[in-house]
Amino acid sequence: MTRGRFITLEGGEGAGKSTQARRLAEALRAVGHEVVLTREPGGSPGAEVLREVLVNGAADRWTPTAEALLMYAARSDHLDRLIRPALARGAWVISDRFADSSRAYQGAAGGLDPAFIEALDRGVVGEDQPDLTLIFDLPASAGLARAADRGAAEARFEGKGAAFHERLREGFAAIARAHPERCVMIDADATPDAVFDRIWTVVRERLA
Ligand SMILES: Nc1ncnc2c1ncn2[C@@H]1O[C@H](COP(=O)(O)OP(=O)(O)O)[C@@H](O)[C@H]1O
Ligand SMILES: [Mg+2]
Structure with missing residues (x-):
């Protein structure tokens, strides 16, 4: 069986x-792929327990070090229980956030040493890196305004302040520049239909 795509x-x-992520999952199913749509933090029962403590509570509830360890603990369970078995049987896995969020949130925006994160990543993710990463780019204030309309649930990271979210945006852009073989920047300041058209073009070009 051919390995799936991640x-x-x-x-x-x-x-x-x-x-x-939902639209992409639908479109890939429509062309006949088995699709596993998942998310981080979370995605497996154990990782969803850790999600609860990561996305709720006061913005400063965890230090960046503790946060990174919790994220990679959740990611390890998610990989072993869901992602690796799915890829092994040929499914396409779409994850709404993954390891670049650790690099951007705890690293670029949180100030954690990137070498510490990369050491965790080698041990936990190893060879199972994504085949394609879509990095959604939007001014931080616009994204936070959209997120606020969604309500107060799971809003811990939204409470980290404007400067944090500006560093976050720059952190994601830096990841995209550093890994052009894997990452594509997506201009998220457009209608949902326009954003999806761009994504579908990129997925066909890169993974057809
Ligand atoms: N292209 C878009 N333009 C305007 N609003 C959008 C767009 N895409 C999503 N939204 C809305 O913005 C909010 C955040 O979208 P969501 O997909 O939950 O973002 P994320 O998962 O990146 O936090 C939702 O209310 C969603 O309906
Ligand atoms: Mg979301």
Whole structure:
């Protein structure tokens, strides 16, 4: 059985990742693929327990170090229980956030040493890196305004302040520049239909 494909969607709050992850899953199913649509933090029962403590509560509830360890603990469970088995049977896996969120949130925006994150990543993700990462780019204020309209649930990271979210946007852009073989920047400041058209073009070009 051919290994499936692994696509991750990354970017700041309210950029449209979850909206487009659902659309991409539908479109790939329509052309006949088995699709596993999942998310981080979370995606497996154990990782969803960790999600609860990561996305709720006060913005400063965890230090960047503790946050990174919790994220990679959740990611390890998610990979072993859901992502790796799905890829092994040939499914296409779409994850709404993955390891670049650790690099951007705890690293670029949170100030954690990138070498620490890369050490965790080698041990936990290893060879199972995404085949394609779509990085949604939107001014931080616009994303936060969209996210605020969504309500107060799971809003811990939204509470980290404007400067944090500006560093986050720059952090994601830097990841895209550093890994052009894997990452494509998506201009998220457009209608949902226009964003999806761009994504579908990129997915066909890169993974056809
Ligand atoms: N292209 C878009 N233009 C305007 N609003 C959007 C767009 N895409 C999503 N939204 C809306 O913005 C909010 C955040 O979208 P969502 O997909 O949940 O973002 P994310 O998962 O990146 O935080 C939702 O209310 C959604 O309906
Ligand atoms: Mg979302």
